[in-house]
Structure formats: C-alpha cells, structure tokens
Amino acid sequence: MNKSASQLGSRKAGKESSRGTPARDAPIGNGPRLARVRISVSRPRLSHGTLETRKKHRGARRVRLIPDARKARPTLGTAMSYTLKAGQPILTKRIPCWPFADPKGRHVVSYDEYVRSGGYEGLRKALSMKPDSVTEEVKKSVLRGRGGAGFPTGLKWTFLPKLTTDESGVEADPGARYLAINADESEPGTFKDRLLMDFDPHLVLEGIAICCYACRIRTAFIFIRGEYHHQAHVLETAIKEAYENGIFGGKGLLGGTATGRGGPFAVECHVHRGAGAYICGEETALLEALEGKRGWPRIKPPFPAIKGLFGRPTIINNVETVAHLPSIVEHGSEWFTRQGVASTFPNGMASYGTKLMGVSGHVNRPGCYECDLGIPLRTLVEEHCQGMRGGKKFKGAIAGGISMGILGPDQYEAEMDFDIGRKHNVLGLGTACPTVFDQDTDMVAVARNIARFFKHESCGQCTPCREGSGWLYQLLGRIEEGHGRTKDLDLTLEIATSMGSMPGTTICGLADGNNWAVRTIINKYRAEFEARVRPTFVPIRMTVGAMAKG
Amino acid sequence: MAWITKNSAGMKIEKRSEPYLSETLKARFRSEILPRYETSMGALLPTLHAVQHEHGWLPHQALMEIADFLSLTPAEVIDTASFYEEYWLRPKGKRLIAVCRSIACEFCGQPEITEAIKARLGIDVGETTDDGEWTLVEVECLGSCDSAPVMLVDEKLHEWLTPAEAVKRLDEKPIGSASSHGLHG
Secondary structure: OHHHHHHHHHHHHOHHHHOOOHHHHOOOOOHHHHHHHHHOOOOOOOOOOOHHHHHHHHHHHHHHHOHHHHHHOOOOOOOOOOOOOOOOOOOOOOOOOOOOOOHHHOOOOOHHHHHHOOOOHHHHHHHHOOHHHHHHHHHHOOOEOOOOOOOEHHHHHHOOOOOOEOOOOOEOOOOOOEEEEEEOOOOOOOOHHHHHHHHOHHHHHHHHHHHHHHHOOOEEEEEEOOOOHHHHHHHHHHHHHHHHOOOOOOOOHHHHOOEOOEOOOOOEEEEEEOOOOHHHHOHHHHHHHHOOOOOOOOOOOOOOOOOOHHHOOEEEEEHHHHHHHHHHHHHOHHHHHOOEEOOOOOOOOOEEOEEEEEEEEOEOOOEEEEEEOOEEHHHHHHHHOOOEHHHOOEEEEEOOOHHHOEEOHHHOOOEEOOOHHHHHOOOOOOOOOOEEEEOOOOHHHHHHHHHHHHHHHOOOOOHHHHHHHHHHHHHHHHHHHOOOEHHHHHHHHHHHHOOOOOOOOOOOOHHHHHHHHHHHHHHHOHHHHHHHOEOOOOOOOOOOOHHHHO | OOOOOOOOOOOOOOOOOOOOOOHHHHHHHHHHHHHHOOOHHHHHHHHHHHHHHHHOOOOHHHHHHHHHHOOOOHHHHHHHHOOOOOOOOOOOOOEEEEEEOOHHHHOOOHHHHHHHHHHHHOOOOOOEOOOOOEEEEEEOOOOOHHHOOOEEEOOEEEOOOOHHHHHHHOOOOOOOOOOOOOOOO
C-alpha cells in the first residue's frame, strides 16, 4: 500500500521518474501494445474523483487481491488510448468507471442530482412527441435488447396490439397493458445491470417512463432478483422519490405535463422481488413469477406482447435496454447509430450504441466498463482491465454469461458485437460480460462448474433439460476426477447436442445455454479433456499365427 | 433443484396460537401490495418474503395463513414456495451465509473461502450450527463477479474475500431489519 503511494508521488512529479522502476517496464502479456498504452501521460478527462481519492482507492483494494500484478503495473492506469465514439460515457455518465474516472467517487445519484445533471430531459422531449414517433425513433436507432438475445427493442414494441383511439384521444381498449423490466440478472459472469441499479436508478426509471409512454402502458414492474437486497432498496427509494416529484402516479408523467398524445399520462411503477431462481430471467418465467406462480417458462406462442402478464399485452425489456432510451430520445436515433458498429454481414443487423461490459476472472482490473459495441476482446482485457493477472497468458473467455459458450485462445481478437456468434462459433454476445481465464485454468473444471449451474437451475419442466443437465454434470464430474473414459466424452457431446430449444426439445433456451457452453468448451479444448480420460478398449478375441486358420 | 418434491400427504402440521401473518402486516398488504396485482396470487411472492423476513423461515402454518389471506389453496402456496430457493420451508439459523460458487468466484478462490468458514463454524455446507446461530449454504452467482470471491451474509454482500477476511466478516454486527423490501416506505 505504501509503495503505491510513493509510486503515485513520483508519477505526480513527472513521467521520467514514474517510469524508472525496472519492474514496471517489464513486458507483460503482449508487450508492445501495452507499452504504448502505459506510457501515455496525457491526463484523462477526469470528471469524477480527485487524485487523492484515486490514491486511496488503488492502495486499498488491489493490493490484497493481486499482489504480483501490482509490482509490474503502472499505478495510475487510466489508459486513454481508448475513447468512446460519443466522446463521453452515456450510461455511466453519472457513475464513475474506469478508464474515464475513478470508481471511488461512486454514490447513489439522488433525484435532485439526476435532474441537475440533465436528467428527465429525455422524458420531457418524449412527452412532446406522439407515442408512435417515440417508438419510430427507437426503431430507427436499431437499439437491440441488452439482456442477451439482442432482439430489436423498437420492433418488439410494435408487436403490441394497436390501440385505437376516438377523436378525443380516448383509448378503445381500457384493459391493462404491462411493462416488465427484467432485472433478474443471475447468469454467472453477468453484473452490468447491478451497476445501474446501484448508483443511477433514476436513469432506469426515466427509461421506464419513456417506454410506458411510447407503448401506452400504465403499469410497470421491475422484476429484480431476490439476492439483490441492496439494489432493490435503492430502486424503491428512487421510485419513492419519483412519485414525490410527480414522475410517476398522480397527475401524470412529469407532474402532468401535456403530452403529444393529448392529456397527461399517468404511470405506476413497482418493484417485485424474485426469490432465487435463475430461470425467472426467461421472459415468460418472469411473468409467471410476477403472477405468484412457480417460474416455469410458457410455451410460445402466444407471445407476451399479445398475451403476457395476467393474460394482457406485456413488453419485457432489460434494465440496460431501457437505460439507453433517455439518450436516444434526447439526441435522436441518428446520434445513436454513430456509435458502435454496423454488421459485417450482408443485410446483417447492426450493433449500434454503447454497451456495459463486465469483465471478471483472471484480469488485473475486473469491473464494469462502458464500451462501444465492436471493441475487440483483447482491447477490453489489455487496456481496460490492464491485462491478465500476474502477466499470464490468455487461455479463453466466456463470451458473455456462461450460456454463450467460450472463446478460445485463438479468438482473443474477437469483436464484442452481436455478430460474434456467427463469426466465432459461440451462441451470441449474450450480456457482453466476459469471464476471462488464464493459462493455468483447468477447462474440465470450468465445464463441470457450468454443468453444475445448469443442473441446479433447470426448472424441471422439460425432460431433456432436467435429465440431460444432471447427466452432463455427472459425466463431467467423473472426467474431472479422472474416472472418465473416451466414450464418456462422446456421450457428453451427444447429450449436450440433443438438448435445447434449437434442436427443438425444450420450451425455453436454458438447455441451449447448457448445450453451447459444454459443447464449445469440449470442442475448443478437446486435447485437455482427452488427456483426462482413459481410452475405451473394446476386447476382440483373436488368434494369431498358425492356428489362426481354424 | 426446484423440481425435487417430497411426499407430504398425511404430514402433521405443528400449530401455534399466535398467527405468523400479523394483522398489521395484513393491513399493510391490503393497502399497498394487493392493489398492484390483477390477481391476489400476484402478491404471493411479496407476502412470502415479508413473512420470512419476520420469522426467518416459512412454517406450514404460515403457508396456510397466507393461503387463507390471499384466497388461494394451500397447495397453490406450497407449489410456489417450494420452487424458489430463497424460501426456507425448514428452520435455518438466525443468520445465513451464502457463498457464491459460480464460475468467477470458484476460479478466484471460493473453495478456500468455504473451507475457512466450515472450519471456523464446525459445520458442513447446508448445515446449521448447534446453537442455531449460523447456516452455511453455497449458492449460484450473486451478480458480483468483478469482486470475486463474494458471499452474502444475511442481506449484506461481502466482496474481494480472502479466507482470513471471510472469517473476520462473520464477527461483524448484523444489519438491522430496517429494510422493507417489497414495500414502499
């Protein structure tokens, strides 16, 4: 800790002295690229935190966890060779995040602070537009769902049955329509929504308000996982603030502001806590849980947009997805499409905008980073996360939540956008939260850990998933312990390949996640698995020599 | 493992005279929670949470009272309650330690954390100490993979753990039951 302070001091004095320690100049990981980053001395735009707070932070936290890495790393690692295309963070505008600001300055953004820093302006603008124009704007932005599947949000909204209105703007169908916000962030490796709910809850609430207005929904539920005690509390406090300030309830959105649709439009917003079931992150299981039933996914169709919560039309969006809405409405879809990347496939759907990417595992600075979609995994790990822990080699990374499968050592350059699935033989981008493994990681153990998760979380409705996940775990456990045989490996692959909604054997995609995770790990690290199993000998009776004739 | 059930037909239910679902709780639910949902069953998860928050776990008598309150059958209530891992249908210790065993945590040192806590409390995973103070479980992802390994003690998340640190955190005072999840205010 002391060392860190002294290094910071020398850094303050000038760049020459700060580069003096030989250990610091030692190449780490993939040297040349990193070196370029480390030398950079231009002071980044630090809008949050002071040098002193950074000192404290770096001294306090990292030293315990990554002692080796600290010796070799520069202490002020705000590598600024990477900038966002928008010029500044969007989702994390009020949440200090590396590499733009020090997370030490994080705090819950209150309603007043949120409004002071330009909050609820997106909603104000949305209310001045017609609801359909808001939907049209979101559609034009090609905002894709941030919960994993990447389905275009605007298109999803248009699946709601059309509301016919008479001349005075009164809707013909008085029945309820619902918005369910999916905050059931339970996939191992994923922790991006937590950041928004922890520190900037009003951004989420503003997104909810905009979505409700655009889709003419009067009730929104935030379905938050049971383990997020603190986040649920923060959200509830923020909702209370929003009610008090006229955002929700009472007279209508934004204290009864006249809307482009006619009169004011009132929305109710509630938090609903889950109770520890991963499957409730599946949209129809989430609806079942909201209805107070066990979280069993429903057979589709009918899709939730037609028949969802309590049998009424329902939109289900991820927390991060709605958090994008205020800026899209405020700055326009064209602004949004200037960020991120277009698809490299002919007629492929683009990956516009920024994305929260939570990196965990064997890296020096794990955390949640806001990046333009399309950032190479290498940049994310080497620059944002300051490289692999202890200077070790990259062995692989889960693409984005364990159900997406694994990126092998030759896929370090993979671009983190929605095309990743087609390009790199993984299921998809998922939540873009990679878990990174170094050279010493036992991939058989990784596969076993993942199989155990899916066995534990299978809801038990469909036989291939319920039984298959159990058998995969048993087989992989056996292989890990060294009791496996070659045929076990083939059997594992056979079981994995035959379960999921894509082979068409299950209701929801949970088994697909299991399938892809196990299958890609075995295929990409086959040698490691083969070294752990004993060959299967088939006894053949055979007589050799002169007697063979008979 | 939500789908593993046991045959409970003919089971005798222990009853106490004092109800688990107090009148004040009922009144609060009638005014704040029930109006949110189109069906009374929608309020089932919040009700279960609230009763468990007060009592620590969900005895069968409590489930029957909840069924009565929400006009459901006891079977419907136990159907839901038995699915979710967070609801305890058997007694647990006063305080719960949930160590995350998912991917990032396991490969950043979770096994040693569990071992250290096991040694300190003298219990295995899934067990409760003899004095009824602690219950230790391993759970899947707690959503804090960047600060792995992590554990949840009651409602507080402890991050960046080392075995020594994890054991030390057990001596921290429990946070009060001030939070009122599922309810505004």
